[in-house]
Amino acid sequence: MTSWLAKLRRLFNVLGDGVEASAMVAWPSTNDFIRAGEATRRLTRTGLIARHGSWITPTANAQNWLESGKNAHLVLILHRHVRFIGELMSTLERGSTSHEELLIVARSRYGFRWESLTPVRTRTSWLRVTGMVDIFDGEVHLTEAGRALLSDLELGKPDADEGDAPAVLPSTPTAIADLLAALDDVRLHRRARAAGFYIPGQQEEAGWIETLRVLTEGAMPSITVGGLANLCCRTHGISASSASSALDTLKSIGLVARISSDRLAATGAAQAWLDTDQSVNLARIVHAHISYFGEILFDLDTVGVKPTAKGLAERSSHYGIDTAQGLPPAAVTGRLNLLLACGLVTKISQTFFKVTPLGRAFRDSVRCLTPQQLVELHEEEFASVPPTDVVEAEQIAAKIEDSAHDSGEPERLEVAVIAAFNYLGMPSRHIGGATTDSPDGEVRTGSGVHGRILAVETKTAKNGEVSEEYGRPLTLPGQRSKINAEATIYIGPGFERRLLDAVDDDLQVAVVLTSLLAEAVRRQGVTPLTPAQLGPLVDPLLRSDQRRDLLAKEWNAQQRLADLELSVAIVLHNEAQDPLTEGAWLEIKDIRRELRKLGHRADEEMIMKALHFLTSPRIAVAECAAKAGSPAEEPKYEYRATMTLGTIWRRIEAPGRQWRRSSSRNDE
Template structure:
């Protein structure tokens, strides 16, 4: 235990620590059995089926242990590293924690913080942020302290983590290696050859020709390195190749938000748009050369480089963050038009938010608040070293493509969302948050009113109409520290009974794990983060969700940290439908302009064949339902006959019709009766 343990270069270490299953007290022996089984398997003395890991757990934990330096991978096989075998022989906890420290960020740094004084998990999250780790919850810190507890290096009592005597002896040997967030990196890691070749091709024309990628659904949690882990799993899954059906099954098993084949398709298409995977046949997928190189390097900057080479307006955001008046997704979306060669195709706030999530996961931006962003020191170094598109002539404002009513609705939604996020931390004025939440839910189509006062719910809202109508009480909780700790749930049934409600929405900026567990066990309580509600409000102007699509927001059976992912998927599904409408109309318009094709009629099979040439694989039912919408009497831009379908109006007319329908409702004046 006397040898100093130095980490790898800070940028090469992963942000995710392996998570074994079952009780923490059994993690060490479980890992020992796994390493021993793999070692014997490599020698031919046992079979992989005897390993203590199988199915979904195997697909998750084995790659995690590779990134953590415990295993290596060669020709599709997982083998223990020399360091892991040394720990297996010695049994010294210093050997294992040393492996983690060399390969995982915030291990030695965490122990260093605990050596100074015991700390809560939330306090350790604040410490982690100083090192550029954009964590919004204690989960990744708890994953690390669980390993310290499993190895006898730390203990948890009185709500704080304490180093044991063994931990105190070991921590000086772990030389810190993570730079603080405001430290300028000396040199960025050299990209692998496949990624370097991609960057070399990025001249101004190539940058302008990148796809808009207005629909990017990346599953996984937004915080805790979830986006990177999701993309890594998507890419690893196709090495060397995987069929459509197997890919869909894997995604549905790995991500709670992916419940249907169409959701799995959205995730696959996002990974394809980002340049990580590609079709290698009509029924299977493989990794791109650059995507495979990123899996090997495990370097977030390589992922960012690949994305920059494949989608419009990505690293350019790092430049715009220093220029925009409001550094939010909406503010950056307003600047996107200066990077958009096709002015009739704008990138809206939803698409920009997806890009910001990826920049955040790669450590290139950090959140200044719930809604605003800033460039990190690593981001400044990255933008200086990465080819970026120069802004186009910015004299043409984006308003030409966006109806004033939509911009007004977006501004209203942004104001509501900002008020929720601000009021959530104003403990001295709880009524402010109560009223903001009621206003936000009304904006989402759940009309209601504020109640407040001793012995009453803070408010009541309704969703649905007629026999589908449901009444919900609202309980809003503020916390200056961002986490609600004390809240009695025993009075909530009485509050519901007074107004005839079925469910309670308990809304706050964050919740103590014990309170969250108690609420999750109650089938009448839906725990909702204020950040989740704010994002739902922001997105509603562009992609208004139906009551059925909004169900994840109020579903009491769903943990609070899964709501964001499912709502994001619902919005991406809507955007995907809009994209399909646009592509189908484009195909029909091209056919209508062909003088050699009399009548310009196309059947569904013809349209599907053309869609495949454009990289879109859509089943016949979805094509037919989309065409039925375009041919409906109120829109009437496509005509149907026994010979198929043909376009009878331009894309500009479609936009006018859609805008006109909205204006007609606005000009009617009175709002229809609500439930």
């Protein structure tokens, strides 16, 4: 990338004060000759080249860039003269995206009539070589440099959409107005998660709204559960299990409700919607009953949130207080399609959505939950000791990242690295490489006799890349012999290619980037791993580019187990709150079915692990009982919650608080 910029600088130097377009110039190298007009053909509208008749000269802008040497200066010039430079960066501020999706944005939002990806790729190439974007995994990503520059750009406005004038909402019937008026922050938080969002029928041309209308009318004045399921099967030709999912959705969005153990009836709000035949009233009911519905309309206009089902699913985790896990993409897709049917959003591509004027009017008329309100609710409802270990993790990780570039005081990195390994549960001590045959530190991979001894060698680099000359690993064997170490952990912010190959090929050296060590520390504060699970971090038989993927598998597995434990607790809690259940006991198969509605596909073994934790004597937030049966039968077990969800949360947090309190007393 830097070679391309070097060629551009050389071109401006070759042009000097100006040349004839037909003149031959030595470019891009001294051995290549090309006509000046041909060399500058693609630069004529960039603000970098000026033509006066047949005379070509670099502009004052080009000269200023040559003198400043700042890539941001070059991008500012390009943005002032070429459309869809800063605007492209602004699009990426929502999240990374593909060239194909950028082409759609350029055409739908800025009026370009491009038929190919070439104009988009040309712009991303300029931005890539200047460091404003990066391209990997098939997507274009905004860099920190690009994000910083955006504040200095005056962006062009997208072409006006048809009907962008403020929309007028229909009046709200009394039954629906009462629902909305009751929505305080606590009720907003307690809306149904509706992770198994399913509506049968065609989505296009208000097909979903017609499905909801038919099923709601079928429940007037009332109908058996089986009767409504049969109506659903007959109308849409679906299976009994799909019909059951549709009925669950119908109940969760507030259109029908149980009036006995086997009968359903349309709610008063649903009847008000049918009377008015206004889709906005349907949206009002849905918003009052399920989480993350109206909130989507704010997030679609929020910088940094990708306006796709996947991007919004990731964002939805910011709204969960009972679970740190967000909604599955399928559940968000269902919400988006219902918002689309109601006219509150529109599609600008196959995967991108945007809010309509009606959608903005709707979201401004209803009370929505914000992530900040959830933080406040969390602090109020689940008040606990501040997460000191998480704060400590961030402090250690920040020191690693900062000191890795401090070549003037290399000991800072040594100290930060030793603190990191101690935090990760690997007993470590700082030695300090006062001489070349002494390691910077010692790490044990486990407690006492269970741990292998590893030497630590750290390298700093101001520019982020340790040079081959500075990082020569010739002294590593001697350092290991000093402390009887089996291998060396060789740590730095980055390494020149030949140096990296040399140390990566050594089967007694584990090359670890400071960025990965910092990430491991940060994740340890939230998703702690055992020293054995952290093995890939220091395994000398692995190459440096293999470590993160293996650690990510461990982090993900640990988080999935935590998500499952909490979801099982929610299932047991919800069953205990249902007035129509007897005893609130659930078998494994029942728990597994309810988990599927929350988006979990867990096998029996995983569910049993979660239940063993929840029913353990120290936690005891759930209880287990053997189900009565004949003596010849294998015993079957049932489970139920023993306390409310808020108490469950505090009960699980309690041991950590108690350990901290005991530790502080011992310190005294």
